[in-house]
Amino acid sequence: DAKTTQPTSMDCAEGRAANLPCNHSTISGNEYVYWYRQIHSQGPQYIIHGLKNNETNEMASLIITEDRKSSTLILPHATLRDTAVYYCIVRGVNSGGSNYKLTFGKGTLLTVNP
Amino acid sequence: GAGVSQSPRYKVAKRGQDVALRCDPISGHVSLFWYQQALGQGPEFLTYFQNEAQLDKSGLPSDRFFAERPEGSVSTLKIQRTQQEDSAVYLCASSPRQGLTEAFFGQGTRLTVV
Numbered sequence: 001d002a003k004t005t006q007p008t009s010m011d012c013a014e015g016r017a018a019n020l021p022c023n024h025s026t027i028s029g030n031e032y033v034y035w036y037r038q039i040h041s042q043g044p045q046y047i048i049h050g051l052k053n054n055e056t057n058e059m060a061s062l063i064i065t066e067d068r069k070s071s072t073l074i075l076p077h078a079t080l081r082d083t084a085v086y087y088c089i090v091r092g093v094n095s096g097g098s099n100y101k102l103t104f105g106k107g108t109l110l111t112v113n114p
Numbered sequence: 115g116a117g118v119s120q121s122p123r124y125k126v127a128k129r130g131q132d133v134a135l136r137c138d139p140i141s142g143h144v145s146l147f148w149y150q151q152a153l154g155q156g157p158e159f160l161t162y163f164q165n166e167a168q169l170d171k172s173g174l175p176s177d178r179f180f181a182e183r184p185e186g187s188v189s190t191l192k193i194q195r196t197q198q199e200d201s202a203v204y205l206c207a208s209s210p211r212q213g214l215t216e217a218f219f220g221q222g223t224r225l226t227v228v
Contacts, residue, residue, distance in 0.1 A: 043118070043205050043219030044157065087156060098170065100145060100209075102217065104156030 004088045009109040012082075018075040020108055022088030025069040031092050033064060034102070035073045037084040044087065044104070047073065078112045085109050116140060118220035120206050126226045127196045135191045135223045139208030146189050147217060148181055149205040157205055163189060164212050196227045 005023040012018040034049040048055055048062045055062045061074040075082055087107040092099045119138040127133050139146050149157035162170040165186040183189040193200055203224050207217040
């Protein structure tokens with residue numbers, strides 16, 4: 001699976017949009033971009049995933065650049081409860097490979113301030 | 115509840131003691147995973163089950179680690195002769211199908227070896 005690079009930490013004001021970047025310059029054509037987050041003392045929680053089109057769900061939006069070498073997770077109106085470590089993960093789709101694995105890096109600690 | 119349940123939440127073991135960590139996945143989920151998370155790091159893959167079959171145990175750090183899922187539902191991760199370096203949070207996750215699909219994580223078991 002392709003390696004990802006994320007900032008170590010970010011701050012955001014409550015009520016503002018949080019934009020979390022991720023670089024995955026070695027991503028291949030059959031690899032998806034997944035985002036998970038982990039609130040303190042909890043297990044990771046799935047947020048969203050995408051292949052090449054932008055995606056939106058009730059939690060967040062995912063913007064993937066046209067060349068697919070980077071993406072941005074957007075939390076449109078951050079709340080204090082969004083304070084967590086956010087992990088960007090690239091994951092292959094080949095059924096013969098180990099695509100069931102999630103390879104977590106260190107992620108980005110997002111702190112939402114009142 | 116309907117989520118992944120892990121027990122105990124906290125376990126303190128003396129060095130050399132054997133421990134068993136339990137995971138109750140979401141009912142009907144085919145896939146089950148174990149991850150290990152050291153302090154300040156992202157989770158790392160340990161092993162993967164599809165129903166009762168252990169298809170990948172490449173992440174188990176030593177032969178002191180053993181996992182089973184005999185009836186394709188509840189899983190147990192056993193660590194024999196615990197060492198201080200085994201201190202970590204052990205996370206269990208399940209997903210409804212094999213392959214590329216979102217995983218639901220439990221809250222983890224925090225193991226401290228003294």
